[in-house]
Amino acid sequence: MIYTILFVLVFTLFGRSAVVYSEPESTLFVSAEHAVLIDAESGRVLFEKDSYSSSLIASTTKIMTAIIAVESGMMEEEVVVSERAIRTEGSSIYLTKGEKIKLKDLVYGLMLRSGNDSAIAIAEHVGGSAEGFTQMMNEKAAWLGMQASNFENPHGLDGENHVSSAYDLALLMAYSMKNETFREVTGSVSYKSENRTYSWQNKNKLLTSLYEHTTGGKTGFTKRAGRTLVSSAEKDGMELIAVTLNAPSDWSDHERMYEWGFNNFETYKLQEEGYTEANGNLYYLPKDILFPLTESEKNQIKAVFKPNAEGETYKGVRTYHLNENLVAESQVLAKRPPQPWLDSSLSFFKRMVGVELWST
Structure with a gap:
């Protein structure tokens, strides 16, 4: 209320x-090395644990990739998949060279299945090249006030200086969730591309099964970054954003932060x-x-x-x-x-x- x-x-x-x-004093425990809980509307930090330090962020990078793609106005355009895209390491939506697929479908594949091939295909179409798109990411980060962030690629595979902070990622997610198209994408449990005979299922277990108030988010993992997670949840008219970086028990961390936040703030x-x-x-x-x-x-x-x-x-x-x-x-x-x-x-x-x- x-x-x-x-x-x-x-x-x-x-x-x-x-x-x-x-923020009020709290005895809230989280397993994460870096964590933050903010109110999406006001940006108030409700809880934080070393949230302003730069850290590896893995595939939570793709939130930035997705919002730039959504805001490009190209969502209905066809993308021709390149050799570079299909050879990208890591998680994939199994694009094929020369395949023509809508940018909209690539964004869903990016956010639901964390496709690294999708990230490169998006970057090349929207930014002209992966390098050009990365420059767009850093310009967007500066505009949003993400002071501890530097992007080197659109997918989040570890780079020499590909970093952000829990706080910066919370700013990014809060901003992105104000876009109705992004909100629809990240909040989807599944999606079927016109180019596929099967549906993509969302990897975000908070959304699909664990926490009923979840409205969106993005998972991530590399050996160096550990488990990374950005999520959003809404209850009684309040929407909160939670971020954990290098968190062995990230699902539990997020549930615990949300329950603490909803119980202590109105x-x-x-x-x-x-x-x-x-x-x-x-x-x-x-x-x-x-x-x-x-x-x-x-x-x-x-x-x-x-x-x-x-x-x-x-x-x-x-x-x-x-x-x-x-x-x-x-x-x-x-x-x-x-x-x-x-x-x-x-x-x-x-x-x-x-x-x-x-x-x-």
Whole structure:
């Protein structure tokens, strides 16, 4: 359930500080060397264990490959499979040289069966070459604020400096799950390509049998990286992202993190889109702000307004603080703008704020 909290606006000058806050103390145990649990909507870190260190990530790499392919607008295009693709080592969907297959089918084969041959075929079609596509991956990572990441290939086979962090992968998954096509792909239990007489079954056991609230994810394994897993789960209106790297008991780790997160946090509405009155003036708040809080934290949130004295349309910024730490912010407008302007403005503002909030 989503609760609405009422706040008193404090009108004061606000000196901006680093956007940081600490997660509640936890005795939660995980087997993973690196782990993180975040709220997908706000990006709040609910639990972490050495989650900001770079590490080998194996086939969880393919989340980046998939979202770039999905966003390319080429999903219905036919891909001609190359010699390089079919000779890629490791897991495979058994493509053949010269085979013509839709990019959409390759993305399903990539995410459900972890096909390395599929990864190269996607990269060559979307990026012109595997190397060109890898550059696109690193550009996307930089744009998302994935500061501990460097990609050397589209499939995740160990490279000299092919690394990411649990936190970075959580950022990537949270971003990707906002895309409906990606969400449909990663949440599919099975898929049948037009080029195959059989269906591909998803390797993500959390989704297929172990945890009923699972909405998606990607598995991975190499001898050097160990077992890697990125997953998402939703319950009572809250979606969480869990990541474990080098985790002997990754399925159990994820179930344990999800149950801890859902049991200890609830999503609260810090701000509701619409008009609000303060100090005799009427203002327009252009978006809902949802944030996960523990029972003890819900009375500790404070809202602060930094006015823009000379602004006719843009009246300032409303910020929200938990234990003196900034957790969210929003524009404050004089009135509701025309819808086209609102859509483009909020899209840009949300992206900028989101990257900043999640990159600390």
